[in-house]
Amino acid sequence: MSKRPRVGLFVTCLVDLFRPSVGFAAVKLLEDAGCVVSVPDAQTCCGQPAYNAGDRRDARAIAENVLHAFEGFDYVVAPSGSCAGMIKQHYPQLFESDATLGPLAQAVADRTYELTSFLVDVLEVESLSAAYEGTVAYHDSCSSLREMGVRDQPRALLAQIDGVDLADIPDGEACCGFGGTFAVKYGDISAQIVGKKAANVSSTGAGTLVAGDLGCLFNIAGKLKRDGSAIEVRHVAEILAGMTDDPPIGEA
Amino acid sequence: MSGRGAILGRVRASLGPRDEDAARAAVAARLKRHPRNLVPDRANVGEAERVEMFVSQIEATHASVARVAAPDDVPAAVAAYLAQHNLPAAATLAPDVADLDWGSQPLLEARTGVPAEQDQVGVTAAFAAIAETGTLMLTSGRGSPITLNLLPDNHVVVLRRSQITGSLEDAWDALRASGGDAGMPRTAMFVSGPSSTADIELTLYLGAHGPRRLHIVLIED
Amino acid sequence: MQPTSRQFHENVDKALHDADLQTALFRVDKNFTSRRTAAVTAMPEFEALRDDAVRIKDHTLAHLDLYLEKFEENVTANGGQVHWASTPEDARRIILELCQAAGARTVTKGKSMIAEEVALNPFLEANGITPVETDLGEYIIQLADEPPSHIIGPAIHKTKEQVSDLFVAHHEKYGKTKRLTEGVDLVAEAREVLRPRYLEADVGITGANFLIAETGTSVIVTNEGNGDLTQQLPRTHIVIASLEKVVPTLEDASTILRVLARSATGQQMSVYTTFSTGPRRPDDPDGPDSYHVVLVDNGRSKLLGTEFQDILRCIRCGACFNHCPVYASIGGHAYGWVYSGPMGAVLTPTMIGIEEAHHLPSATPFCGRCEAVCPMRIPLPKMMRHWREQAFDKKLDTARQRLAVKAWAWVAQRPALYRRLTGLAVRYLAWRGRPLGRMRDLPFAAGWTDARDLPAPQGQTFAAQWARRRGAKG
Numbered sequence: 001m002s003k004r005p006r007v008g009l010f011v012t013c014l015v016d017l018f019r020p021s022v023g024f025a026a027v028k029l030l031e032d033a034g035c036v037v038s039v040p041d042a043q044t045c046c047g048q049p050a051y052n053a054g055d056r057r058d059a060r061a062i063a064e065n066v067l068h069a070f071e072g073f074d075y076v077v078a079p080s081g082s083c084a085g086m087i088k089q090h091y092p093q094l095f096e097s098d099a100t101l102g103p104l105a106q107a108v109a110d111r112t113y114e115l116t117s118f119l120v121d122v123l124e125v126e127s128l129s130a131a132y133e134g135t136v137a138y139h140d141s142c143s144s145l146r147e148m149g150v151r152d153q154p155r156a157l158l159a160q161i162d163g164v165d166l167a168d169i170p171d172g173e174a175c176c177g178f179g180g181t182f183a184v185k186y187g188d189i190s191a192q193i194v195g196k197k198a199a200n201v202s203s204t205g206a207g208t209l210v211a212g213d214l215g216c217l218f219n220i221a222g223k224l225k226r227d228g229s230a231i232e233v234r235h236v237a238e239i240l241a242g243m244t245d246d247p248p249i250g251e252a
Numbered sequence: 253m254s255g256r257g258a259i260l261g262r263v264r265a266s267l268g269p270r271d272e273d274a275a276r277a278a279v280a281a282r283l284k285r286h287p288r289n290l291v292p293d294r295a296n297v298g299e300a301e302r303v304e305m306f307v308s309q310i311e312a313t314h315a316s317v318a319r320v321a322a323p324d325d326v327p328a329a330v331a332a333y334l335a336q337h338n339l340p341a342a343a344t345l346a347p348d349v350a351d352l353d354w355g356s357q358p359l360l361e362a363r364t365g366v367p368a369e370q371d372q373v374g375v376t377a378a379f380a381a382i383a384e385t386g387t388l389m390l391t392s393g394r395g396s397p398i399t400l401n402l403l404p405d406n407h408v409v410v411l412r413r414s415q416i417t418g419s420l421e422d423a424w425d426a427l428r429a430s431g432g433d434a435g436m437p438r439t440a441m442f443v444s445g446p447s448s449t450a451d452i453e454l455t456l457y458l459g460a461h462g463p464r465r466l467h468i469v470l471i472e473d
Numbered sequence: 474m475q476p477t478s479r480q481f482h483e484n485v486d487k488a489l490h491d492a493d494l495q496t497a498l499f500r501v502d503k504n505f506t507s508r509r510t511a512a513v514t515a516m517p518e519f520e521a522l523r524d525d526a527v528r529i530k531d532h533t534l535a536h537l538d539l540y541l542e543k544f545e546e547n548v549t550a551n552g553g554q555v556h557w558a559s560t561p562e563d564a565r566r567i568i569l570e571l572c573q574a575a576g577a578r579t580v581t582k583g584k585s586m587i588a589e590e591v592a593l594n595p596f597l598e599a600n601g602i603t604p605v606e607t608d609l610g611e612y613i614i615q616l617a618d619e620p621p622s623h624i625i626g627p628a629i630h631k632t633k634e635q636v637s638d639l640f641v642a643h644h645e646k647y648g649k650t651k652r653l654t655e656g657v658d659l660v661a662e663a664r665e666v667l668r669p670r671y672l673e674a675d676v677g678i679t680g681a682n683f684l685i686a687e688t689g690t691s692v693i694v695t696n697e698g699n700g701d702l703t704q705q706l707p708r709t710h711i712v713i714a715s716l717e718k719v720v721p722t723l724e725d726a727s728t729i730l731r732v733l734a735r736s737a738t739g740q741q742m743s744v745y746t747t748f749s750t751g752p753r754r755p756d757d758p759d760g761p762d763s764y765h766v767v768l769v770d771n772g773r774s775k776l777l778g779t780e781f782q783d784i785l786r787c788i789r790c791g792a793c794f795n796h797c798p799v800y801a802s803i804g805g806h807a808y809g810w811v812y813s814g815p816m817g818a819v820l821t822p823t824m825i826g827i828e829e830a831h832h833l834p835s836a837t838p839f840c841g842r843c844e845a846v847c848p849m850r851i852p853l854p855k856m857m858r859h860w861r862e863q864a865f866d867k868k869l870d871t872a873r874q875r876l877a878v879k880a881w882a883w884v885a886q887r888p889a890l891y892r893r894l895t896g897l898a899v900r901y902l903a904w905r906g907r908p909l910g911r912m913r914d915l916p917f918a919a920g921w922t923d924a925r926d927l928p929a930p931q932g933q934t935f936a937a938q939w940a941r942r943r944g945a946k947g
Contacts, residue, residue, distance in 0.1 A: 020933065023935040061886055142839070182838045222927055262774035266775060283722060290518055420727040421727055441701065444741070450696070452656045460696070462701065462745065
């Protein structure tokens with residue numbers, strides 16, 4: 001790549017509000033790989049909560065803001081399969097009958113990536129310099145797996161980290177039960193589902209759990225901590241960028 | 253008729269305007285040509301491989317297969333099967349297999365016809381068999397009472413090697429070729445093993461309502 | 474069947490605390506998923522077959538009227554008769570009249586979801602005709618007077634002990650007084666008890682997995698052979714099937730059969746796949762004297778051309794149930810009506826209304842596994858979202874939930890305000906999370922915090938820190 005790729009970072013509301021260190025880890029990974037990273041001011045949320053609640057009008061209004069904010073970049077990258085999936089798979093559908101926004105949505109969607117798949121599939125990152133000692137279990141979020149084609153890429157990156165021993169989570173394709181507002185609206189079902197996931201994670205003997213989506217991570221971490229587990233939960237970007245000074249999710 | 257008219261009317265209204273001639277032509281063409289869709293590679297193998305594939309597939313479903321050289325050897329194979337499973341030496345035959353050399357087994361009580369409630373063993377002929385899935389094709393007809401495949405607890409099927417086709421599609425072609433003007437039989441049963449159920453705690457049990465045992469006597473013709 | 478979908482929360486609570494049900498659901502989860510995976514892995518052409526199956530169904534739906542006409546023509550040509558039922562009432566009435574014309578006292582039944590949908594059994598009973606379920610799972614729930622909890626294993630929610638109890642209570646009249654504990658003995662007793670019922674039935678009623686236009690044929694798929702005994706022994710065979718079961722040709726049915734059993738149970742083919750065309754022929758030694766097909770609409774014609782059309786591709790394999798984390802947690806009865814699992818979440822509102830059934834498409838994390846395993850590539854989450862749009866317009870959610878969604882959306886469209894408000898909120902939540910970095914409870918979030926801690930935010934937003942960093946760089 002002769003020209004440095006211009007990346008618009010879609011921070012995501014969960015990263016912005018709950019764990020900014022993930023955003024900084026993403027910036028570091030992208031800049032280390034040669035990108036020029038911008039963080040458009042006008043972004044807030046991808047609109048998925050409204051979209052999934054059936055509030056199409058609000059979802060479109062929010063999405064329109066996102067599209068305009070991210071129009072001019074070579075790539076749009078999000079440290080989240082869920083938000084990237086919203087932009088990539090659902091924005092074109094939201095605007096499919098709109099003569100102006102339809103093509104714009106498709107254009108932005110075509111350039112939108114989840115972070116780890118962007119690093120591997122586009123930037124071809126092969127030698128991360130970070131180190132992290134211990135067994136790490138990687139959880140595939142449903143949107144990463146089924147909307148964004150992310151599975152091998154984060155594992156390939158983790159394999160580059162000195163000291164990481166990767167563990168497979170049994171029944172790895174099963175949902176963690178987060179589902180956005182589902183976790184509160186139908187909290188008892190969500191708790192049942194995350195209970196199974198937490199048990200599967202614990203069974204690996206891993207000391208650390210990572211994933212590419214904060215929603216899943218907060219959900220599983222919440223359950224693990226309630227159960228008194230010592231497993232440390234982080235976003236995969238933190239390990240990959242060698243930025244693990246901040247406490248893990250749910251710890252101080 | 254009102255139900256029919258109302259339903260078809262609603263369907264047409266929901267589908268909306270279309271090129272009616274083209275639609276009718278498309279339907280007529282598909283029905284006439286009945287084109288094959290994708291048939292798995294596995295079904296397109298040579299004769300010897302087909303036969304072995306059929307045998308191993310159906311054996312995997314808890315059915316058993318005995319191989320004999322000629323039709324005249326069938327009754328002896330049936331008698332041996334009954335003895336092996338401590339079954340009384342009696343069988344109800346479909347007319348299609350009644351002409352086999354049952355005289356060679358004088359101790360075997362064989363009667364021909366539809367099964368009676370207490371019959372333990374039914375012997376019928378297959379129309380064809382399908383290697384791809386290890387499946388027997390049994391059709392109803394003058395010589396094949398369909399209930400003989402279902403009521404007795406033990407079902408023996410007489411099959412000639414040459415009847416084994418590769419795929420379900422091959423079997424349909426064979427049926428079309430054999431029928432002439434007769435069209436479909438009342439019943440075409442595709443049987444891939446003995447009767448089973450997993451309705452109690454997902455544990456597999458044989459002999460739910462149909463035969464508990466399925467045995468194929470394969471004539472290497 | 475009277476729906477209880479409105480009481481979804483209560484149903485769910487009951488299901489989550491039912492230890493026997495949870496054990497049964499664990500077994501379903503373990504069994505079916507691994508079997509499907511194995512079957513799919515063993516067939517290299519599986520994805521291409523899914524594509525073929527979708528094309529066949531979409532083509533058929535686009536020409537549904539013409540294929541239904543052809544189907545009727547061919548049934549008639551082979552000596553059978555087709556009846557058209559717009560509503561459940563029509564279907565029940567037609568079948569009752571056929572049974573009465575046959576002088577039926579008892580009728581045997583193969584497993585049929587459409588028969589459940591139109592509530593056939595209670596109607597027959599009310600009119601002095603006894604329906605006898607022959608599929609072992611259906612027989613078990615008939616004894617228990619319960620609806621099915623899974624479309625291919627209706628009694629999977631029952632333990633062996635519960636089955637033993639049912640048999641000892643209901644088989645006494647057949648002279649069976651011993652309480653059996655082994656599965657093999659239970660199956661044998663069911664076989665023994667049902668055999669005379671098969672033989673004495675005047676009418677046999679089956680569903681149909683497919684109706685074939687080319688030949689006027691109905692197809693059933695079973696492992697037990699109960700459907701075959703049901704449709705061959707009595708003098709009258711009645712098939713009840715919904716409109717969208719029709720496919721054009723024998724070849725088309727063969728293609729869809731390839732993905733059906735593999736998706737359902739991981740088998741290549743069910744033990745018995747039977748194609749029935751008309752009554753017995755003049756030379757046939759056995760078989761029914763008359764053959765009737767009752768086609769049921771019940772709203773399906775109205776789904777064509779709408780955003781819900783694709784649910785008409787469903788072949789009732791159950792794969793979506795088997796891979797659904799919600800179904801795995803609550804089982805089928807909690808959904809409150811005939812159809813549960815992901816396909817039930819889409820289909821049920823079309824039949825009993827979104828007001829009654831709005832929880833079904835709402836109670837899902839949208840994990841997407843249903844769509845991933847559906848042999849007919851039905852976009853189930855998308856259609857559930859369409860239902861949520863209707864529910865939102867009709868204000869079926871609670872006022873608080875609605876307010877939360879709209880408030881968030883309103884603020885999210887105003888970045889400057891968003892920054893200020895979220896900056897304050899995360900400072901507060903970070904403080905609440907001290908000293909451990911997580912909260913055990915939080916107002917309005919009991920759904921989360923009853924069973925989980927809520928990790929605290931780091932305390933400042935990314936936006937604020939990024940702005941400072943940019944400011945520092947000048």
